[in-house]
Amino acid sequence: MSESHALAPVERTPTQRDTHLSEDAWALILEATPATTRRAYRDDWNRFTRWCATQQRTPLPATAETLAQYATSLAMAEKAPATIGRAMAAIAKAHEAAGAGPLDRRGVKDVLRGYRKRYAKAGRSVKRAPALTLTALRAMIATLDPDTLTGVRDRAVIVLGFAMGARRSELAALDLTDLEPHAEGIQVTVRLSKTDKDGAGRIVAVPYGSNLATCPVRAVEQWRTALAHHGRESGPLFVRIDRHGRLGHVATGKGDPDGRITGEAVAAIIRRVAIAAGLDAAQAFSGHSLRRGFATAAYAAPDADLVRIARHGGWKEGSAALFGYLEEVDRWRKNPAAGIGL
Incomplete structure (x- = not known):
């Protein structure tokens, strides 16, 4: 192959490739998601990428093992099951926007199932706003x-x-x-x-x-x-x-x-x-x-x-x-x- 047709090397590190979402990608997320949810999703995604950096894991695309381990870390921090579920939804939305394919959440489902039982045994319950009569x-x-x-x-x-x-x-x-x-x-x-x-x-x-x-x-x-x-x-x-x-x-x-x-x-x-x-x-x-x-x-x-x-x-x-x-x-x-x- 002649030198003029040689492919130039990409200077972006794997970590940058894995965690970067373009403004266009985030714009699509924002258009499809209510304002309160979109802010929560972006915060959840940022927390997930920071956790991956400390654990030396790849956030995008995330493996089933990475997702299950992250869900476990949130459970150990005593986050509510709904909070963990929303974090997984935010990660899924980021993968969708980046064209990274669907997430394998089989491990996460098992983690959440076990955590919900532990949550209930501890006398905790999902907080629901009371109905206004x-x-x-x-x-x-x-x-x-x-x-x-x-x-x-x-x-x-x-x-x-x-x-x-x-x-x-x-x-x-x-x-x-x-x-x-x-x-x-x-x-x-x-x-x-x-x-x-x-x-x-x-x-x-x-x-x-x-x-x-x-x-x-x-x-x-x-x-x-x-x-x-x-x-x-x-x-x-x-x-x-x-x-x-x-x-x-x-x-x-x-x-x-x-x-x-x-x-x-x-x-x-x-x-x-x-x-x-x-x-x-x-x-x-x-x-x-x-x-x-x-x-x-x-x-x-x-x-x-x-x-x-x-x-x-x-x-x-x-x-x-x-x-x-x-x-x-x-x-x-x-x-x-x-x-x-x-």
Whole structure:
């Protein structure tokens, strides 16, 4: 072969090749993943590559043995099983983006199976946000001042989120243009959600409520009127309010420039109002409490329709999470030990 056709040597070390993900690859990950998840995934991937560097293992592509050993290291650090599962999901997403092929997780599954048993024997359990009942919802709304911007916004966040069975990320992502008036209430377009991988979107019909204080349609209209009064007729539906009462104000270098609240802010609002209402386990309430509360309240209704409940809240068909919520209702309503003569 002539010298002019000789292949030039690659000067990148194996470690650099194994751990590097291009900005284009990360951009694809970010586009396909909700904001809160994408930050967690990137942090998980960075932790994994640092661990591999200390253990002299190859992170990309990672072998089944490397994955199992990493899962074991997290278990020995007493991380929750869900945290370990998310770390594996982040590693899998990085491999997918880099075109490195699927992961062999057989060893990880065995490690997690054994760790879950040890976790349960130690008296630990998976922390779940408590479902928000209608009684608790009314108590929370009663603490809000309807004459303040914060009170009006927080009421709209809570009752709309409950009525939609929405994820906190879905609430935070709503724009004013996603709401369309209807004779029966409002139609809300959810453009992106956790289970909507292709971005097809869904329309959620939110009817008028029978209770003025907790009617989601009236709560949202009051908030939209407040926004319009401050010159906001487009952009995000829910925005930050600073201690001076300014809407969407952004400190230098912090937050989205449009003032949109985050999913974490939704959870903080719910927890803060739950504490103000003096609810039991108020510190444990989160954005997911709205979603669980909707599912259990809707299922407890006399004309409950599982298919409609799932479609309304954007659950996948046969969702284990949804059935878990509904079991909480059936545990007593359809208890097989009741009525057998004990």
